Structures are given as C-alpha cells and as structure tokens.
Amino acid sequence: MGEANRESWQEIRYAVQDRVATVTLNRPDRLNAYTQSMGEELRAALGLAEADDNVRAIVLTGAGRGFCAGADMARLSAAVAGKMTLKVDEAAPSEGLAANFAQRNSYLIGLRKPLIAGINGAVAGIGLVLTLYCDIRYMAAGAKLTTAFARRGLIAEHGIAWMLPRLIGPMHALDLLLSARVLEAEEAERMGLVTVLPVEGFAAAVQQRAAEIANLSSPRSVGIIKRQVYEGLFQSLAEATAIANREQEVCRATEDFREGVAHYLEKRPPNFSGR
Numbered sequence: 001m002g003e004a005n006r007e008s009w010q011e012i013r014y015a016v017q018d019r020v021a022t023v024t025l026n027r028p029d030r031l032n033a034y035t036q037s038m039g040e041e042l043r044a045a046l047g048l049a050e051a052d053d054n055v056r057a058i059v060l061t062g063a064g065r066g067f068c069a070g071a072d073m074a075r076l077s078a079a080v081a082g083k084m085t086l087k088v089d090e091a092a093p094s095e096g097l098a099a100n101f102a103q104r105n106s107y108l109i110g111l112r113k114p115l116i117a118g119i120n121g122a123v124a125g126i127g128l129v130l131t132l133y134c135d136i137r138y139m140a141a142g143a144k145l146t147t148a149f150a151r152r153g154l155i156a157e158h159g160i161a162w163m164l165p166r167l168i169g170p171m172h173a174l175d176l177l178l179s180a181r182v183l184e185a186e187e188a189e190r191m192g193l194v195t196v197l198p199v200e201g202f203a204a205a206v207q208q209r210a211a212e213i214a215n216l217s218s219p220r221s222v223g224i225i226k227r228q229v230y231e232g233l234f235q236s237l238a239e240a241t242a243i244a245n246r247e248q249e250v251c252r253a254t255e256d257f258r259e260g261v262a263h264y265l266e267k268r269p270p271n272f273s274g275r
Helices: 003-008 036-051 073-080 097-101 106-110 125-132 160-168 170-179 185-191 202-216 219-232 237-251 255-266
Strands: 012-017 020-025 057-062 066-068 115-119 122-124 136-140 144-146 195-197
Touching: 003 036, 012 036, 020 036, 020 202, 036 057, 057 066, 057 125, 057 202, 066 115, 066 125, 097 106, 097 219, 106 219, 115 125, 115 202, 122 125, 125 144, 125 160, 136 185, 136 202, 144 185, 160 170, 185 195, 195 202, 219 237, 219 255
Parallel strands: 020 057, 057 115, 066 122, 115 136, 122 144, 136 195
Antiparallel strands: 012 020
16 A cells, blocks of 8 residues: 555545655544554555655644544444454564564654654544654643553553553553553653643644754764664663764765765755765
8 A cells, every 4th residue: 555545545644845744644533543444554654755755754643633542442342242353463573673663563663764743632542552653752732641451451552561661661651551541741741751732833833843853954864863762772782882883983974974064064054965
C-alpha cells in the first residue's frame, strides 16, 4: 500500500509543507479509533515520507477533537464474541539488534527522520502506544490520556511495558499501567512524558517546531543521532562511545559539516544537502 494507492486511503490524511510531512489519523467521528486498515495506511504514509527527499520531519496527529481513542471497540466486541482473534506478531523476529526495530509498532523508532506526535486531544490504548514510539511528544493543554489495557482485561500490549518505563521510570509506568486511570496533559508533562502546548494554535505550534528541525538541522546528523539514541538503549556506554567516535570522524568529510561551519560564520540560514 504505497504511493500508487495513496488516493485510496480512507483513514489517513497526508500533506507536506515546509519540509514537514503531516500524517493525520482520520476517523474523527470515532475519535480516530484504531483499525487494522488505519495501521496499514499509517505504515504506508510513513514509508512515503521516509522516501521523499523533500521531507525532513514528520508530524503524526489526529483529526477532530481526539488523537486516537484506542482500538475500535467494535473490533474488541467481536473478539469477546469469538468472531475474530486479536493479532499477535508471531512472525516478527526476536533476536539481534535489528529485531528491536522490526516489531509491529517499533518500526516507528527505526525511521531515519524525526517523528513528532502532535497529541491534539484524547489518547488511549494503542493510540498512546503509537505516541510512545514517536521521538518527541507535544500534547494540547487539558487533553486526557490513559493506558486503558488493565481496565479491558488486557495486558501491557505492543511493547508499552518496555518503552514506558524507559521514558518516565518504572514507578510512573506502573502507576499508569496498573490503574489505567485517566490523567491530563499537565500531569503527564510533570512525569516527563509530554510537553504541553496551548490549545489555541496547537497545530501551528507543532508544525513550527517540526519545521525548525527540518530546516535548521542537518538531515544527515538528525538521522544518525536518532539511530545513536535508540541503538544506545541496547548498548554499553563503551560501545556507544566507540560508535560516536567513528561517526564523528566520518562527519568531518561531509558536505553538511562544511555547510554547518559556513552558515554559522556567514550568519545566514543553512542549506544542508544531507550528504
């Protein structure tokens, strides 16, 4: 489901402005409740953005008054009635460093380009999981979130039990997972999970911050730094430092390093090539 089928997408909107691709979950009448089709279209849209040299940052947001209310309840109701099963990633690889970036949702942190969550409204369950795999999370003031799983008789799904403690620590993670309570953006910000922005002008503010990365930072540097951070979760300090030392030597011969020095000295905006 690639660019050739983009016109057939029903649950995702896609647009590019100022080197930022905005991918919008588009089921506003259902608070953008997640479906298998939405997941497939989302992956295709992100693949499109990843392959487009004109795109240097990606924003993931929701249409209407919510970001994503979690899995579509009709799907869960059908599972309870025995009419369908909930998919498990049995075919996903489980060994080697690359396997960590090849699970159903962890491919998001494997993208070379920065992925920014613009959490414009309520978010729960799988919707919250998607935001955890984004590199930066902005949330509209007063918006609410919940993990939801424990109150549905489910467990910590989709890698959230691994990712959430690394973002906010085990105590906060267990609070949110075991209670499945609803909290507002301001409390989530105090935990270090999100950065709160005003409701008025929220989308424009997220776009501006994404555009700053897209237009002022070297795309080559951004891609390498992102990889360093996530691969570093599986490395020792010595391994991470050795990799950084090798990458630093390579940087010195690149066009972007020369441009990075030149635009600073010439006091002008950068014109990075990504090479």
